[in-house]
Amino acid sequence: MTTSNSTADQVFDPQHAAELREKRKQTISNSLAKRHRKEKTFRFFGFSAVIAGLFFVALLFGSILSKGLPAFWQSSMSLPVYFDPAIITTGAKPVQRAGESPAQFEERFIAWQTEMGMVDWDALIVNAMIAKDPALASKRDDLASLYTSSEAYRLRDMVMKDPSLVGKKEDIKVLADANVDVWLAGNIDRSLPDEQQQLSPEVRQLADEMKASGVMENTFNTNIFVSPDSRSSPATSGLAGAFMGSLFMMLIVIIISIPIGVASAIYLEEFAPKNWITDVIEVNINNLAAVPSIVFGLLGAAIFIGWMHLPLSAPLVGGLVLSLMTLPTVIITTRASLKAVPPSIRQAALGLGASRVQTVFHHVLPLALPGILTGAIIGVAQALGETAPLLLIGMSAFVASVPATPFDQSSALPVQIFLWQGNELRNFFEGRTAAAIIVLLAMMIGLNSIAIWLRKKFEVRW
Amino acid sequence: MNLLLIGVLLALIAIAYQMGLSQSRNLAGKGNNSAKLHSRPGYYGALVALWCGIPAFLILIVWNIVEPNVLNHVVLNHVPAQVAATLDAASTDVLINRVEAIASGFGVTDTPAAYELAAAEQLAKFQSIGTFAKIAVVICAALAGLVAAKKRIATQFRARNQVEKTINVALALCSGVAILTTIGIVMSMFSEAMRFFHFVSPLDFFFGTEWNPGFSTSGSADGSYGLLPLLWGTLMVSGIALLVAVPVGLMIAIYLAEYASSGFRSWAKPTIEVLAGIPTIVYGVFALMIIGPFFKMLGESVGLHINATSALTAGFVMGIMIIPFVSSLSDDIITQVPRALRDGSLGLGATKSETIRQVVIPAALPGIIGAFLLAASRAIGETMIVVLAAGNSPLLHANPLEAISTVTITIVNQLTGDTDFASPQALVAFALGLTLFVITLGLNIVALYIVRKYREQYD
Numbered sequence: 001m002t003t004s005n006s007t008a009d010q011v012f013d014p015q016h017a018a019e020l021r022e023k024r025k026q027t028i029s030n031s032l033a034k035r036h037r038k039e040k041t042f043r044f045f046g047f048s049a050v051i052a053g054l055f056f057v058a059l060l061f062g063s064i065l066s067k068g069l070p071a072f073w074q075s076s077m078s079l080p081v082y083f084d085p086a087i088i089t090t091g092a093k094p095v096q097r098a099g100e101s102p103a104q105f106e107e108r109f110i111a112w113q114t115e116m117g118m119v120d121w122d123a124l125i126v127n128a129m130i131a132k133d134p135a136l137a138s139k140r141d142d143l144a145s146l147y148t149s150s151e152a153y154r155l156r157d158m159v160m161k162d163p164s165l166v167g168k169k170e171d172i173k174v175l176a177d178a179n180v181d182v183w184l185a186g187n188i189d190r191s192l193p194d195e196q197q198q199l200s201p202e203v204r205q206l207a208d209e210m211k212a213s214g215v216m217e218n219t220f221n222t223n224i225f226v227s228p229d230s231r232s233s234p235a236t237s238g239l240a241g242a243f244m245g246s247l248f249m250m251l252i253v254i255i256i257s258i259p260i261g262v263a264s265a266i267y268l269e270e271f272a273p274k275n276w277i278t279d280v281i282e283v284n285i286n287n288l289a290a291v292p293s294i295v296f297g298l299l300g301a302a303i304f305i306g307w308m309h310l311p312l313s314a315p316l317v318g319g320l321v322l323s324l325m326t327l328p329t330v331i332i333t334t335r336a337s338l339k340a341v342p343p344s345i346r347q348a349a350l351g352l353g354a355s356r357v358q359t360v361f362h363h364v365l366p367l368a369l370p371g372i373l374t375g376a377i378i379g380v381a382q383a384l385g386e387t388a389p390l391l392l393i394g395m396s397a398f399v400a401s402v403p404a405t406p407f408d409q410s411s412a413l414p415v416q417i418f419l420w421q422g423n424e425l426r427n428f429f430e431g432r433t434a435a436a437i438i439v440l441l442a443m444m445i446g447l448n449s450i451a452i453w454l455r456k457k458f459e460v461r462w
Numbered sequence: 463m464n465l466l467l468i469g470v471l472l473a474l475i476a477i478a479y480q481m482g483l484s485q486s487r488n489l490a491g492k493g494n495n496s497a498k499l500h501s502r503p504g505y506y507g508a509l510v511a512l513w514c515g516i517p518a519f520l521i522l523i524v525w526n527i528v529e530p531n532v533l534n535h536v537v538l539n540h541v542p543a544q545v546a547a548t549l550d551a552a553s554t555d556v557l558i559n560r561v562e563a564i565a566s567g568f569g570v571t572d573t574p575a576a577y578e579l580a581a582a583e584q585l586a587k588f589q590s591i592g593t594f595a596k597i598a599v600v601i602c603a604a605l606a607g608l609v610a611a612k613k614r615i616a617t618q619f620r621a622r623n624q625v626e627k628t629i630n631v632a633l634a635l636c637s638g639v640a641i642l643t644t645i646g647i648v649m650s651m652f653s654e655a656m657r658f659f660h661f662v663s664p665l666d667f668f669f670g671t672e673w674n675p676g677f678s679t680s681g682s683a684d685g686s687y688g689l690l691p692l693l694w695g696t697l698m699v700s701g702i703a704l705l706v707a708v709p710v711g712l713m714i715a716i717y718l719a720e721y722a723s724s725g726f727r728s729w730a731k732p733t734i735e736v737l738a739g740i741p742t743i744v745y746g747v748f749a750l751m752i753i754g755p756f757f758k759m760l761g762e763s764v765g766l767h768i769n770a771t772s773a774l775t776a777g778f779v780m781g782i783m784i785i786p787f788v789s790s791l792s793d794d795i796i797t798q799v800p801r802a803l804r805d806g807s808l809g810l811g812a813t814k815s816e817t818i819r820q821v822v823i824p825a826a827l828p829g830i831i832g833a834f835l836l837a838a839s840r841a842i843g844e845t846m847i848v849v850l851a852a853g854n855s856p857l858l859h860a861n862p863l864e865a866i867s868t869v870t871i872t873i874v875n876q877l878t879g880d881t882d883f884a885s886p887q888a889l890v891a892f893a894l895g896l897t898l899f900v901i902t903l904g905l906n907i908v909a910l911y912i913v914r915k916y917r918e919q920y921d
Contacts, residue, residue: 038816049717060745060782101569292842418850
């Protein structure tokens, strides 16, 4: 204030005014430079945050792919196996005799199976390896540790299914042992001393020689898709059991949560009277959507397992738990797409004499269908990747078979990932884990692309 | 058997629909003059089908629940008293299975006892009677419903109103499932937690500073069940996650909403949101295989000991996971701030960043805080990342470079493996779950309240 008064009193001095203007300009341009610098820094921070976000996406996918893709190929041998009658000396497959009860027949059949189990199937494989490369004959003892143990059982099962194989020669792909695969793929440090290696030096050398001579090949690993998990023979462990388990659960989620979710969304959005009950339901659904998934697992453990005594580890229980978890998602997305249908559609239908039910089911619902489907698919994809609640209802158990019904013991894809990452044979299962993740992500990306495609194709803009 | 019966019922329902349809068409007379009818013919058909199907299916469900109990009773009635006295739950199951095997003609490998044979004979008789009775009763119910409904069809019969009422009731029942789920969660957790509090006093649980529950095989409540170390672990990991996610997520939201060209935004936003759709188990494995070893290496290069599985690893990866959560929510809120506020600030000469920092963010703050709270509740309830990457050491310490345990890790540990469901070691999981439920619920309610309360400001 004082300065302005004093200048007003003074005689106008153009030079002084110009000086002041210059000074002010200087201050402004100084501070402006600073402010622009700040602006640039701020913008740079924003941009780096976006780049960081994109980098994390790339890092995640890059590391999973680089670890997982090689696991789709695995060391194996293509061998001419001769089903030698001199080795397979069991009797003929038993047939049910007249007057024999099924239980007695089963006992006799099991005895025959045991007898089949006693046959030295390993000898067949070792003989076949020698037949392929006669130079191996001197290392007979080491040959048996080159292939994975379940191959012997596979030969047994083949003969049990078709006894006429005995005396014939078949070309069979025999998978290498997991440790041999790790060694050949370079997933273990080759310079480690003997006591830290899983394989004896002789076997390691043999594996390298066979790789060089072409007996051992790196072939596409179909087992990962067609076999269930295996503990005794890790090389054959696959995702078939987990995949079927997940499939059953998805079906249950689709059967239960989508109809119920859509129905309750329709009720809440179109029919429900506005009173405290519907308010409670609404608040409740919003909160249910944010309840941690593990709490649903506890619910499943207490109610479905503890109280209703449904089978442990079964896709049925897993599906029920996931359905309850998906329900709020389906309800919320369905309500959003019902809301997006403009009121004029409803008014037109009501004006022409349609009842409210007819209005909703004949006019509103068809228009909202793409949005509902998108939401439902996204909900199902979410349920597919959920792990924690499944652990609590016993699905982390080791299951070495493919479930035939939703009542059988089973694993699920995300749980299988959990189990494999914890396997002691880390060098081998790291690849398997990443491969399983690739399969899971591929399924989820597939589901989500369907959802996006549906939305793009049928989206109606009002 | 049941499947066959359901098939027959479905066929009957289809027939009922057709009968209702054709009868109402007959009523309408020649030329299908449906204006004579109160409702369109399809509704008459649907009504007859409902009358035919609903009672029959209800009977079928009840029958299937009751029948096994009755049959078990029949078997156990034949067991002599001195044998029955020796039976426990498991051997009763074995006995029933044996009798069922004999009754079905499959037989057992050893010679069955006389009472088993008698029971099997009786069981077989009851089974066949039961099957026939079930088929008869269910089909009779279906036919009775069909006939009763068909009789009521008349020109002025309000079929549509009744069908619509049924639809309405069915829809309302469906929306009750969500309520039932919540009630189920609260009741099951509460009752199991109460059972746990029989063993351990709530004071020891909520304020105990030591977590060492012992083994369930000992069958006692030995050990200490202090919640605090676990809660501390949860808070530490979530805190680290928020430290990563909030600045990055918020800056992403600001950049994409205010600076980015629409072309860049249109692919960068969905790409970052991919992070939200990836299953948490994948993040867990990612933390374990990539981030953990990386931090360990980083620590070694500067002479610092960092555990591969630590609060830092888990928190960092969890932070990556919730970045899109923070960024999309904040983005929505920032774009909702009205244009006029920005224009006013820019018109007064503020730079863009000054506008954002001094006008847009303060205006959007309540919504952004709501988003942080939602992200925090997400982080607290997250399970798989911490199970894989946080290690498992339930100790009270403030070093984020060391392993730690959280509430969710402990729930998983206590309920997986060979735990006796009635032991305090398993029941404590429900007390922990209840704590988790209450915390996340509280955070959500506060977050939704803040978002809702301040959203109306600009409407």
